[in-house]
Structure formats: C-alpha cells, structure tokens
Amino acid sequence: MNFRKEQLKQYSLIMEEWIPKGASIAIAAWDRYIYYLAGGHDLHLKEGQKIQTNSLADLVLKKGCRTEAVLEDALFQVPYYGIGYPIEINGEKAALVVFLPLHHAVPITSPYKYLTGKQEDEWKPIPIEKVSHIESLQKKTWFYANKEPYKTSITLKDLQPRLPDSFLRIHRSYIVNILFIDRIVRDFSSNLLIQLQDGTELPVSQSHMTEVRGTLGF
Structure with missing residues (x-):
C-alpha cells in the first residue's frame, strides 16, 4: 500500500469540525494502522502497528459498516469508546476510527449547575x-x-x-x-x-x- 501522509491527514481535518475536543483519530487498512492523530484521549497507537483482533478497526474492516462500541483490551490498557466508519483510499478498503473518553458512550443531557x-x-x-x-x-x-x-x-x-x-x-x-x-x-x-x-x-x-x-x- 502506498498512501500519502497529506492524503490521510485530510480525513482528520474534516473530522475535527464535529468530533469532541480531545478525541483521537486513526485510519487502518489491511492489517495495520496507517495513520494516527493523538488527542487528549491518547491510546498511543503507532503508524505501522498491527490491528488487534476484535478491536474496533478490525470490526469495521470485517463488517464493512459503521460500528461503535465500548471495548477493553490488553493493548490499550484502558476501556475506550469508539466509532468506526468504512472508507476507501485509492480503491483499498480502510477504516476510520474516532476514539473518545468512555463518558461519551452515554449522551450527557443534564444542564450544568x-x-x-x-x-x-x-x-x-x-x-x-x-x-x-x-x-x-x-x-x-x-x-x-x-x-x-x-x-x-x-x-x-x-x-x-x-x-x-x-x-x-x-x-x-x-x-x-x-x-x-x-x-x-x-x-x-x-x-x-x-x-x-x-x-x-x-x-x-x-x-x-x-x-x-x-x-x-x-
């Protein structure tokens, strides 16, 4: 695979318009992460790192549809909430995943006191x-x-x-x-x-x- 860094960065720039401050963004293709932008909720992923089985990126690539989940795994050492989207880059199937702090899994609607x-x-x-x-x-x-x-x-x-x-x-x-x-x-x-x-x-x-x-x- 040959993906230009500037090309992948465009996805994170688009996502920044609506995702909560502090979220992290990853893009995965085939069996590894090809892009990672750390936010306040940093899972310390590395570009080139292999995708773990049953991680959110793995689920999106297998299902080919939008997937959200609260997951715990040994790799990240912390529960996380994520939303993943199937995308295509240069004709290759890929997954764009947004990682957020766990409290985002349940919408917060009560007004501030x-x-x-x-x-x-x-x-x-x-x-x-x-x-x-x-x-x-x-x-x-x-x-x-x-x-x-x-x-x-x-x-x-x-x-x-x-x-x-x-x-x-x-x-x-x-x-x-x-x-x-x-x-x-x-x-x-x-x-x-x-x-x-x-x-x-x-x-x-x-x-x-x-x-x-x-x-x-x-």
Whole structure:
C-alpha cells in the first residue's frame, strides 16, 4: 500500500469540525494502522502497528459498516469508546476510527449547575445562574460573572448543549444569559447589539439573527 501522509491527514481535518475536543483519530487498512492523530484521549497507537483482533478497526474492516462500541483490551490498557466508519483510499478498503473518553458512550443531557473557571492560579466554581455571558476569544473560552472573567477548557460547541434554556447563542463567539440582557439596540450599520445590565455590548451575527428574534419574540 502506498498512501500519502497529506492524503490521510485530510480525513482528520474534516473530522475535527464535529468530533469532541480531545478525541483521537486513526485510519487502518489491511492489517495495520496507517495513520494516527493523538488527542487528549491518547491510546498511543503507532503508524505501522498491527490491528488487534476484535478491536474496533478490525470490526469495521470485517463488517464493512459503521460500528461503535465500548471495548477493553490488553493493548490499550484502558476501556475506550469508539466509532468506526468504512472508507476507501485509492480503491483499498480502510477504516476510520474516532476514539473518545468512555463518558461519551452515554449522551450527557443534564444542564450544568455551575462552571469552574480559572483566575491566575485559582479555580472557582461559579453557579450557572450567575454567569452573564460566555465568549470564545483567541481559541480560549471565557465566562463572566459579576464582571469577573474566568477561563475554562470547555469549548462553546461543547458548552452549548448543556446550558440552561436561559442561555442563547447570538454569535459564533458569544453565548448570552437572557436574564442579564438590559436592552437590544441597533448599531450604526443597523446590526443588532445586545446590551447587558453591566454595560457590556455584544453583537448579534446575521447567522443567528432569526434564532435571536424568534427566542426573544421581537
């Protein structure tokens, strides 16, 4: 087999758009792994390493269909949850496998009751009802309570499904707690601005305009 590294990397770039942060990605063909991108949940696979019998990659190659499973094996030394997809590369059958921490095997739907944020060298749990808004800035996530910024490692994408109903996505970079909105105005370009009770102004993007108007009823 002759697969170019750049060709295989394209699969991981596509997957990064939707898989949880920290997931690892592997591609297997024939009897071995031909590509591996380690995430936070690193199974320490090596390119060229042989596929273990009944591993997720082995099951996908045998069945030729999407397969997901929670597996334990001696090779990885840790239980893992994975989703595997049959693909073809240069006409050869292959398996693309996403490895995730075990808790992803059961969907988490309960809303957050608090967020733990970092300030300098301290971490503070903040009740969710005290959070006025959440911001993504320079690939970091910040939330604000009583005008104080707190840093969290959770992305907006992962936060949004577990926030209470009072939180509304208004922009690619902002989620706001409706309970802290003071007023909604227009800027000089007639775009909507949300002004919070503490004076903070947050823009509403065009892509979220319909959702904001529908949720707030104006």
